Amino acid sequence: MREGPDIARIASLVGDPARANMLNALMGGTALTASELALEAGVSLPTASSHLSKLMEGGLLTLASQGRHRYYGLAGPQVAGMIEAITGVAEAVGPKRVRPGPRDGAMRVARVCYDHLAGEQAVAMLDRLVEKNILVRNDKEIRLGPSAASHFAAIGIDVHTKPRRPVCRACLDWSVRRSHLAGTLGAAILDKILAEKWARREKDSRAVIFSPPGKQAFERVFLG
Incomplete structure (x- = not known):
């Protein structure tokens, strides 16, 4: 055996x-x-x-x-990460639905992945945070950069808490097939987006719909 x-x-x-x-x-x-x-x-x-x-x-x-x-x-998030990864494999190599549903486009732009943001907007956000050296990414992990604490404190997110799970974690995005940000920081960012009413959860769906002003605010804070 x-x-x-x-x-x-x-x-x-x-x-x-x-x-x-x-x-x-x-x-x-x-x-x-x-x-x-x-x-x-x-x-x-x-x-x-x-x-x-x-x-x-x-x-x-x-x-x-x-x-x-x-x-x-x-x-827990480990199970959620597994489901997201399997979905990515199915998207890449599995059979496709002949007629995609009307929510498919919105799900690809932004959606909830257990407790954090996923989709095109989330991948772009992680890329920008890494580009600005707020987060540091290598082949194995994502970690906070030197300016991360002050950067996130300025927008009301405390990264100094001591959670039982990682502050930053890469989660493979099934629709973009690249990583978005998970962990307690990813969850805090999604909470911030919803608390500020920049976006809303679509009923009976994982899709996250940004309002035009909310999209501008999100991009100014996380993509600017």
């Missing part, structure tokens, strides 16, 4: 179409009930419950109770 992680077990969990749809639905960062995930997967509630049990046993989901309801969410 070969030693090392059991890739086949995780692949089998993600590879089922219904479970893949459930996991993708949770990429928006919002916890959902079994009934909501059943609708996303296109299966009955008992079938959805069976799938959710397998995902829980596999360590890919968490479960939280609130009153009479139970909410499922992704187990």
